[in-house]
Amino acid sequence: MNFDKISRRRMLQGTAALTVGSAFTLQRAAAADTTVGFIYVGSRDDYGYNQAHAAGAAALKGMAGIKVVEEEKVPETDAVEKTMESMINLDGATLLFPTSFGYFNPHMIKMAQKFPKLRFEHCGGLWTDKDPKNAGSYFGYIDEAQHVAGIIAGYSTKSGKLGFVAAKPIPQVLRNINAWTLGAKLANPKVTTQVIFTGDWSMPVKEAEATNSLVDQGVDVITCHVDGPKTVVENAARRGAMVTGYHCNQSVLAPKAYLTGAEWNWEVLYPRFVKMFTSGETIPNFYRGGLKEQLVKVSPYADMVSAEAKKKADEVKAALTAGTYTIFKGPIADNKGKVVIAADVSRGQTDPELEKMDYLVEGVLGATS
Amino acid sequence: MKADVGAPISTGGVGALLRLPVYGRKIGGAAEYVIIPALALAASLVLFGIFVGLFGKNPLDLYFYMYQGAFGTWFSWQNTLTRAAPLILTALCTALPAQLGMVIIGGEGALLIGALSATSAALALPDVSPWFVDIAMAVAGMFGGGLWIALSGALRQYRGVNETISSLLLVYIALAILNYLVEGPMRDPTSLNKPSTREIGAANMIGNIPGMEVHWGLVFGIVAAVLSYILIYHTVFGFAARVAGGNIRAAKVVGLSVGKLILITCFLAGAAAGLAGMMEVAAVQGRTNANLAAGYGFAGILVAFLARQNPLAVIPVSILLGGIGASGGLLQRRLGLPDASVLVLEGVIFVMVLASDTLYGRWSFFKGKAG
Numbered sequence: 001m002n003f004d005k006i007s008r009r010r011m012l013q014g015t016a017a018l019t020v021g022s023a024f025t026l027q028r029a030a031a032a033d034t035t036v037g038f039i040y041v042g043s044r045d046d047y048g049y050n051q052a053h054a055a056g057a058a059a060l061k062g063m064a065g066i067k068v069v070e071e072e073k074v075p076e077t078d079a080v081e082k083t084m085e086s087m088i089n090l091d092g093a094t095l096l097f098p099t100s101f102g103y104f105n106p107h108m109i110k111m112a113q114k115f116p117k118l119r120f121e122h123c124g125g126l127w128t129d130k131d132p133k134n135a136g137s138y139f140g141y142i143d144e145a146q147h148v149a150g151i152i153a154g155y156s157t158k159s160g161k162l163g164f165v166a167a168k169p170i171p172q173v174l175r176n177i178n179a180w181t182l183g184a185k186l187a188n189p190k191v192t193t194q195v196i197f198t199g200d201w202s203m204p205v206k207e208a209e210a211t212n213s214l215v216d217q218g219v220d221v222i223t224c225h226v227d228g229p230k231t232v233v234e235n236a237a238r239r240g241a242m243v244t245g246y247h248c249n250q251s252v253l254a255p256k257a258y259l260t261g262a263e264w265n266w267e268v269l270y271p272r273f274v275k276m277f278t279s280g281e282t283i284p285n286f287y288r289g290g291l292k293e294q295l296v297k298v299s300p301y302a303d304m305v306s307a308e309a310k311k312k313a314d315e316v317k318a319a320l321t322a323g324t325y326t327i328f329k330g331p332i333a334d335n336k337g338k339v340v341i342a343a344d345v346s347r348g349q350t351d352p353e354l355e356k357m358d359y360l361v362e363g364v365l366g367a368t369s
Numbered sequence: 370m371k372a373d374v375g376a377p378i379s380t381g382g383v384g385a386l387l388r389l390p391v392y393g394r395k396i397g398g399a400a401e402y403v404i405i406p407a408l409a410l411a412a413s414l415v416l417f418g419i420f421v422g423l424f425g426k427n428p429l430d431l432y433f434y435m436y437q438g439a440f441g442t443w444f445s446w447q448n449t450l451t452r453a454a455p456l457i458l459t460a461l462c463t464a465l466p467a468q469l470g471m472v473i474i475g476g477e478g479a480l481l482i483g484a485l486s487a488t489s490a491a492l493a494l495p496d497v498s499p500w501f502v503d504i505a506m507a508v509a510g511m512f513g514g515g516l517w518i519a520l521s522g523a524l525r526q527y528r529g530v531n532e533t534i535s536s537l538l539l540v541y542i543a544l545a546i547l548n549y550l551v552e553g554p555m556r557d558p559t560s561l562n563k564p565s566t567r568e569i570g571a572a573n574m575i576g577n578i579p580g581m582e583v584h585w586g587l588v589f590g591i592v593a594a595v596l597s598y599i600l601i602y603h604t605v606f607g608f609a610a611r612v613a614g615g616n617i618r619a620a621k622v623v624g625l626s627v628g629k630l631i632l633i634t635c636f637l638a639g640a641a642a643g644l645a646g647m648m649e650v651a652a653v654q655g656r657t658n659a660n661l662a663a664g665y666g667f668a669g670i671l672v673a674f675l676a677r678q679n680p681l682a683v684i685p686v687s688i689l690l691g692g693i694g695a696s697g698g699l700l701q702r703r704l705g706l707p708d709a710s711v712l713v714l715e716g717v718i719f720v721m722v723l724a725s726d727t728l729y730g731r732w733s734f735f736k737g738k739a740g
Contacts, residue, residue: 043707043708069702070701070702071698071702071708072707072708073708075660077653077660077661078451078653079451079452079663079694082447082448082698085448086438086444086448086699087698087702089442089444090437090438090444090445090699091702102563102658102659106653106654106655168552168564170561170564171561171562199548200659355561356561369553
C-alpha cells in the first residue's frame with residue numbers, strides 16, 4: 001500500500017470509522033453492566049400485586065451499574081416468552097423477574113432451558129429440583145403479616161363481623177383468610193369472617209359488589225386477596241367500613257379507613273438478589289421468608305387503632321420476627337367442625353401441609369367449593 | 370361503482386360497518402383496497418406520533434422502536450408472527466359470519482371451548498401415537514368451537530335472538546364452564562395454586578415450524594384463511610352466503626336455504642376459533658387453565674373489522690396487530706410509555722380505517738383504471 005496516496009478524505013473517513021467503532025465498544029461496555037428485566041401481568045400502578053413488584057424494581061434503580069427494564073400487562077401466554085426473549089436480545093438483560101404466578105410453567109422454564117447462562121427468578125415458590133438450575137422461585141409468608149393485620153381488625157370491629165373478598169379458593173388464599181381470622185380471634189374469639197370468592201384475580205365489578213354486600217350485612221372491617229385491592233378499599237371506605245390492606249400500602253386511597261395492611265417487601269428482597277447476582281454468589285433456587293427475613297411487612301398502624309390493639313399486634317409481630325410464634329398451632333377446627341390441626345400439632349411456616357390447605361377455619365363463614 | 374363495493378347490510382346501525390366488497394374484479398378496485406387502508410394506516414401513525422409528541426417523546430424514536438420491535442430483526446419478526454398466529458384464526462370467527470351480515474363477537478368463547486375439547490380428547494387418549502392424539506385434538510377443538518358459535522347462529526335463526534349479544538354472552542358462559550371444569554372435575558390435584566387440567570404430555574406437543582420459533586398455528590391460520598377466501602369468493606356456497614348477506618329476503622325468494630347457510634357458516638367460524646384454542650393448548654400451554662382467556666378472541670374482532678371481513682386480508686392485518694403488540698413491549702421499555710399507549714394506537718387505526726370507508730369509489734383515479 002502506498003501511504004503517500006492516502007488522501008485527506010480517506011484519513012477523515014478512517015477516523016470517523018474508528019470513532020463509530022469505539023462508540024460501539026462504549027455502548028457494549030455500558031451494556032455489560034447488569035440489565036434486570038421485570039415483567040408484570042397487570043399495570044404497575046394497580047395499588048396491588050404488580051405495584052408491589054414495581055416498587056421492588058424501583059429500589060434497584062439507584063444501584064450503580066444496574067439498569068432496569070420493565071414491561072407491564074403481559075399475558076400468561078407465549079407473549080411472556082417473547083417478552084423475556086426481547087429483553088434478552090434487544091436489551092441485554094441477564095437477570096429476569098417474570099413476576100406473575102402463571103409465568104412459571106411452561107413459559108419461564110422454557111426460557112431458562114433456552115438461555116442456560118442467564119438467571120430467571122419467579123415469584124410464587126414453585127421451583128422443584130426437577131426444574132432448571134438457572135431458574136428460581138421465591139415467595140413470602142405473607143400470612144404472617146395478615147395475622148398481625150387480623151389482630152388489628154379484631155380489635156377494631158364493633159359489630160364483630162369481618163369481611164374478606166377473595167379471588168379463588170386456592171391454598172395461598174385460604175391460608176391468608178385463615179391467618180387473618182385466627183389473628184382477629186385473638187382479639188375477640190367471637191368474631192366471624194364472611195368470605196366472598198369472586199372467581200378470578202381481577203374482577204373489579206364483582207369486587208365492588210362483594211364489598212357492598214358485606215357492608216350491607218353489617219360487616220365493618222374488610223380485607224381482600226385479589227390482584228388490585230383498590231376497588232375493595234375505596235368502596236369499603238365510601239360505605240363507612242374500615243379496611244386492612246393487601247399487597248402494598250393503600251392508605252392514600254382511604255386515609256380515614258385504612259387501619260393497617262399486609263404488604264410485600266420486595267424493596268428489600270430485589271436489591272438483595274441483585275447483589276448476590278452481581279457478586280457472583282448463587283441465588284438460592286428456592287427462597288422463602290416472612291417477617292423475620294423481611295420479605296413481608298405490616299403497614300404502619302393508623303392513629304385510630306386503639307393502644308390495646310397496637311400492643312397485642314406488636315407483641316405477635318415481634319414473636320413472629322423472632323421466630324418463636326406459630327400461627328397454625330392446634331387445636332384448630334374448620335368451619336364444619338372437623339379438627340384439621342390436632343391439639344398437639346404445631347404447623348410452622350415451612351410445613352408442606354400448609355401448602356395444601358383446603359379448609360376455612362372455625363369462625364369463617366363461607367365454603368371452599 | 371358503489372354497487373361493486375357492496376351494498377350495506379340491513380342489520381341496523383352495525384350493518385353499516387359491514388360493506389362486503391367484491392374483491393379483485395377490476396385492477397383499479399383491487400388497488401383501491403390496498404392504497405386506502407395503507408393511507409389510513411399512515412394517517413394513524415402520524416396521529417399517534419403527535420399524541421406521543423404531546424407527552425414529550427420524540428415521534429421519530431417512536432417509529433424507530435416500533436419498526437425495530439416488530440420487524441427490525443429476525444427475532445422481532447418471530448415475535449410478531451407468534452402473536453399474529455392465534456389472531457388469524459379468531460378473526461375468521463368474525464369474518465365468516467359477516468358474509469351473511471352477522472356480527473359474531475364471541476370468538477373468545479369458541480376458543481375456550483375448543484381448548485377444553487382438545488384437552489379432553491388428549492387426556493382421553495393416554496397411550497396412542499402423538500400424531501393420532503394431535504389429529505383428535507384438532508377435530509375435537511374445531512368441533513367444540515364450531516358447535517359453540519353454531520349455537521349463536523341457531524338462536525338467531527330459530528328464536529330471533531340477536532347473534533351479537535348471544536355470542537358475547539356465550540363467552541362468559543364458556544369461561545364459567547372452563548373455570549368450573551378446571552377447578553373441579555378436570556383439575557390436576559397437584560395444581561394447587563394454579564388450578565389446571567392435567568398436562569397433555571410433552572410427546573403430544575406440536576412443535577415450532579422448522580427454522581423459526583413460531584408454532585404451527587401460523588400455518589394452520591394461513592391455510593384456514595385461504596380456504597375461507599376460496600369458499601366465500603369461489604364457490605356456490607360462498608356466493609349464496611353473500612347473497613343472503615346482501616338481502617336476506619331476496620335470498621329466500623330465489624330459494625336459498627338461509628338457515629342452513631347460517632348454521633354451516635357459524636360452525637366453520639367457531640371451528641376456526643376452536644382450532645386456535647387447540648393450538649394454544651397443543652403448542653403453548655400444554656394444558657387448559659385460566660391462562661387461555663388471554664383475549665385473542667376479542668382481538669380477532671378488531672382484526673376482522675380492519676380487514677373489512679375479507680378472509681385473505683385477515684392475514685396481513687393479523688401480522689400488523691401482532692407487530693404492534695410485539696413493539697409495544699419495546700415502547701414501554703425504551704420510551705417509558707404505558708401499555709395503554711398501544712391500545713390508543715389500535716383504537717386510532719380502527720377509527721381511521723372505518724372512516725376511510727367513505728373514500729371507496731370516490732376517486733376518479735381508480736374509476737378511470739377500472740372503467
